[in-house]
Amino acid sequence: MNLGDVRAVVTGGARGMGRHFAQAFAAEGANVVFCDVGAESVAAAASEIGVKGIAADVSREDDVERLFAEAEELMGGPVNVLLNNAGILRDGLLLRKDKETGAVKVLDKAKWDAVLAVNLTGPFLCARQFAKRAVETDTRPAVVVNMSSISRAGNMGQSNYAAAKAGLVADTATWARELARYGIRVGAIAPGFIRTPMVEEMRPEMLEKMVQPVPMRRIGEPSEIWEAVRFIVRCDYFTGRVVEVDGGLVL
Numbered sequence: 057m058n059l060g061d062v063r064a065v066v067t068g069g070a071r072g073m074g075r076h077f078a079q080a081f082a083a084e085g086a087n088v089v090f091c092d093v094g095a096e097s098v099a100a101a102a103s104e105i106g107v108k109g110i111a112a113d114v115s116r117e118d119d120v121e122r123l124f125a126e127a128e129e130l131m132g133g134p135v136n137v138l139l140n141n142a143g144i145l146r147d148g149l150l151l152r153k154d155k156e157t158g159a160v161k162v163l164d165k166a167k168w169d170a171v172l173a174v175n176l177t178g179p180f181l182c183a184r185q186f187a188k189r190a191v192e193t194d195t196r197p198a199v200v201v202n203m204s205s206i207s208r209a210g211n212m213g214q215s216n217y218a219a220a221k222a223g224l225v226a227d228t229a230t231w232a233r234e235l236a237r238y239g240i241r242v243g244a245i246a247p248g249f250i251r252t253p254m255v256e257e258m259r260p261e262m263l264e265k266m267v268q269p270v271p272m273r274r275i276g277e278p279s280e281i282w283e284a285v286r287f288i289v290r291c292d293y294f295t296g297r298v299v300e301v302d303g304g305l306v307l
């Protein structure tokens with residue numbers, strides 16, 4: 057698929073990697089809109105990067121339906137690329153035993169629910185609505201890109217995030233098989249540690265500790281993840297698989 061033919065929705069595009077992807081799509085001649093939570097941050101990001109934004113929460117069914125209807129209208133045709141990028145972290149160990157009192161504190165169910173809602177239910181709702189509209193309008197080719205993570209292999213303090221990101225890879229394979237007959241491909245990307253506002257705010261010693269086991273000895277750049285997005289969109293024989301862009305790190 058040529059980028060000039062793309063009408064893309066990027067979720068979570070107000071900052072971080074999503075913002076970079078929205079800008080990169082536009083720079084390469086694609087039609088693109090992004091969504092994010094909070095009308096103010098959406099409006100601010102939209103004017104800063106010159107890409108249209110829609111306030112929508114990917115974990116809400118009604119928001120997702122409205123998102124695709126508005127995106128279709130803004131871009132003058134059905135969406136043919138969905139980048140499921142929105143994600144959140146609510147880290148915590150499954151349990152922690154206090155050394156002095158012996159009291160055992162467990163991971164809050166609210167943290168579990170929040171991460172699953174945004175990182176797994178969100179992509180499900182978006183992919184479902186995207187595919188429904190593509191099939192209804194016979195829009196093909198069409199491509200879904202799911203943003204997983206190196207943490208899908210399991211990572212200390214990330215029961216919720218690891219489960220969501222592994223689930224997203226399982227559904228990448230599932231949706232690829234189910235949707236191929238309609239001309240819809242589905243791929244995933246599993247980034248390692250990437251330079252985003254969250255990472256840049258870390259203390260230098262924490263960052264050093266994080267980078268130490270990475271064979272490339274540095275964190276990745278959003279532009280390096282964009283190369284994977286671009287590849288998945290453009291390569292018509294790629295579906296059901298994960299592109300790992302992590303500097304060689306294995307968790």
Ligand SMILES: NC(=O)c1ccc[n+]([C@@H]2O[C@H](COP(=O)([O-])OP(=O)(O)OC[C@H]3O[C@@H](n4cnc5c(N)ncnc54)[C@H](O)[C@@H]3O)[C@@H](O)[C@H]2O)c1
Binds near residue numbers: 068143178204249250
């Ligand atoms: N940064 C990394 O090192 C890294 C590594 C692996 C995977 N990832 C994944 O890449 C994606 C982007 O990460 P990032 O580092 O740019 O994160 P980020 O926190 O900088 O940006 C995520 C964006 O998603 C938005 N968002 C959150 N909840 C939302 C919701 N319910 N509906 C719509 N938008 C919502 C946020 O407001 C934010 O703008 C995430 O899925 C993340 O899990 C990041």
